[in-house]
Amino acid sequence: MIVYQSTxxxxxEDNDRHAIEALIAEQYLRKTGRYAPDGEYRAWQQxxxxxAEVLADDAMPPSMGVGVELGIPQTAKRIDFVLSGVTxxxxxxxxxxxxxxxSHSRIxxxxxxxxxxxxxRAEVEGAHPCYQAWxxxxxxxxxxEAVHGEGIRLSPCAYLHNYHRDGVIDAPRYAPYLDKAxxxxxxxxxxxxxxDFIKRHVPRGDDAAALYRIEQGRxxxxxxxxxxxxxxxxxxxxxxxxDDQKVVYETCLxxxxxxxxxxxxxxxxxxxxxxxxxxxxxxxxxxxxKQGLLTKYVSKNAAPRAVYxxxxxxxxxxxxxxxxxxxxxxxxxxxxxSFDALVVDEAHRLNERSGLYGNLGENQIKELISTAKCTIxxxxxxxxxxxxxxxxxxxxxAWARRLGADVTFLELASQFRCSGSDGYxxxxxxxxxxxxxANPELMGQDFEFRIVDSPTELDRLIRERxxxxxxxxxxxxxxxxxxxxxxxxxxxxxxxxxxxxxxxLGSDGSLxxxxxxxxxxVGCIHTCQGLELDYVGVIVGxxxxxEDGNLRTAPEGRSKMDRSIRGWKSLLKSKPQDxxxxxxxxxxxxxxxxxxxxxxxxxxxxxxxxxxTHFRRNMNTNAS
Numbered sequence: 001m002i003v004y005q006s007t008x009x010x011x012x013e014d015n016d017r018h019a020i021e022a023l024i025a026e027q028y029l030r031k032t033g034r035y036a037p038d039g040e041y042r043a044w045q046q047x048x049x050x051x052a053e054v055l056a057d058d059a060m061p062p063s064m065g066v067g068v069e070l071g072i073p074q075t076a077k078r079i080d081f082v083l084s085g086v087t088x089x090x091x092x093x094x095x096x097x098x099x100x101x102x103s104h105s106r107i108x109x110x111x112x113x114x115x116x117x118x119x120x121r122a123e124v125e126g127a128h129p130c131y132q133a134w135x136x137x138x139x140x141x142x143x144x145e146a147v148h149g150e151g152i153r154l155s156p157c158a159y160l161h162n163y164h165r166d167g168v169i170d171a172p173r174y175a176p177y178l179d180k181a182x183x184x185x186x187x188x189x190x191x192x193x194x195x196d197f198i199k200r201h202v203p204r205g206d207d208a209a210a211l212y213r214i215e216q217g218r219x220x221x222x223x224x225x226x227x228x229x230x231x232x233x234x235x236x237x238x239x240x241x242x243d244d245q246k247v248v249y250e251t252c253l254x255x256x257x258x259x260x261x262x263x264x265x266x267x268x269x270x271x272x273x274x275x276x277x278x279x280x281x282x283x284x285x286x287x288x289x290k291q292g293l294l295t296k297y298v299s300k301n302a303a304p305r306a307v308y309x310x311x312x313x314x315x316x317x318x319x320x321x322x323x324x325x326x327x328x329x330x331x332x333x334x335x336x337x338s339f340d341a342l343v344v345d346e347a348h349r350l351n352e353r354s355g356l357y358g359n360l361g362e363n364q365i366k367e368l369i370s371t372a373k374c375t376i377x378x379x380x381x382x383x384x385x386x387x388x389x390x391x392x393x394x395x396x397x398a399w400a401r402r403l404g405a406d407v408t409f410l411e412l413a414s415q416f417r418c419s420g421s422d423g424y425x426x427x428x429x430x431x432x433x434x435x436x437x438a439n440p441e442l443m444g445q446d447f448e449f450r451i452v453d454s455p456t457e458l459d460r461l462i463r464e465r466x467x468x469x470x471x472x473x474x475x476x477x478x479x480x481x482x483x484x485x486x487x488x489x490x491x492x493x494x495x496x497x498x499x500x501x502x503x504x505l506g507s508d509g510s511l512x513x514x515x516x517x518x519x520x521x522v523g524c525i526h527t528c529q530g531l532e533l534d535y536v537g538v539i540v541g542x543x544x545x546x547e548d549g550n551l552r553t554a555p556e557g558r559s560k561m562d563r564s565i566r567g568w569k570s571l572l573k574s575k576p577q578d579x580x581x582x583x584x585x586x587x588x589x590x591x592x593x594x595x596x597x598x599x600x601x602x603x604x605x606x607x608x609x610x611x612x613t614h615f616r617r618n619m620n621t622n623a624s
Contacts, residue, residue, distance in 0.1 A: 332361025
């Protein structure tokens, strides 16, 4: 999506005839279904006038393409300003310009980061504008086939039109990123340099043809973390970290190196589905290990560890693989400070006790913090899905304080799943009754979302999109796992539709999501949490129902074999209010987690037609 698209000549005319920011805001509303935030409107007001001045150069081709707010596929990121054209030899070129209204900044000691006023907040540490421009160009190349495979070359730069050169924004430590994306600042000479940069890369116009090709370009096959793991361990840059991901990564590296037995460091990184928690976690494991720190990736859920280990076979020795990944229940008898750093992914799934029967150790959070000088927790309170899960951010903080550790809180907000749609996640929170948001309707989303009328239609949609073995059906645990003891039995049956499926095969174990034949089965929360697909099909079972016009959870609709709420009836007698609240949140969180496994789309079949109607009523009339 490009919010505004025209030629240089038309852009200058629009700027002269109208308030250009109002025109952009109008296009933003039309294309996204949402009003532009005030801060964004003010940024357009200041920066677009400056860009009009830059483009008021008769030596530039009138037919040069101009784009404002170019959305990067599969992310929530948008590039501020782009210009397109061709070289003397007819080769397509696009200039990417990161615009900032900054007038001062302060150097950070972390790679690629700088302190500046951001979004009305003073002295916020974040990506340097040149790093930002370069990383956005890398993202666009990674996700867009027109750029990656059709020869459109990108030339990123940053323009800080209020900033005088001061030796801070252009300090030597930022030189590697200024080389990748040149920096232009305030003043006539700087404006001339920017004009020369543009004319050098876009000497001829193309009537915005390259921008059209990018906007219409096929989205490249999604890069999955598991598939890229071997390359990352070899030192390849498989994922460019952007914005808050870069801040989290550099801060965690810094804290790990600063940690000592006498001054432990605990970093709590909060982030929703698809914000890159696992990508940052794996990048940290690679970097810390290379820097000589004894480090381990830890998770409660076995599925991500099993998938990562499978992908590394043939690239690393088995002993080396097992040394890199471990379960959260393996530290109850570990020596204090025996690791320099532990990187704990999906920390919300941590349990109190360890062992098959929950009879070992005292508390997994305590044991992990005790075992490492630096413990980095990646968590999402909205993905707590069992009564045994204790890894809420408040509990992580409480144990860190109790053990005398320094605590750092960080946030990951940038969305890289669900086609980068923050709006879809906010809508999902609203429609599932998790929290009220400003997204009561599903509008203006690139993410493919559909409520279907039958499980057979759900199956058809998933099979049609399973060309890359990245589409699966999952469900709430509302049906007994009969096939575990009777291999020929079906678990999930809808006789009126002729639909019969088994739960994920026990023979595949934690590798179910990658097994080619698993498209014939149905997965559950335990085999997909922490992993991603291109498309997910979700069966909403009888644990989510409509009652008196309200969406209600019904734990009695869960299978008696479901261990995630095991003992709930006894708990209901001893702690009725607390248990009802926990059960309600677990069921809603489970469907939120299942419905955010897809990078490109989610299809939903509801066993209760009234629940399907509830979802449809909260979708706009143009939704699929």
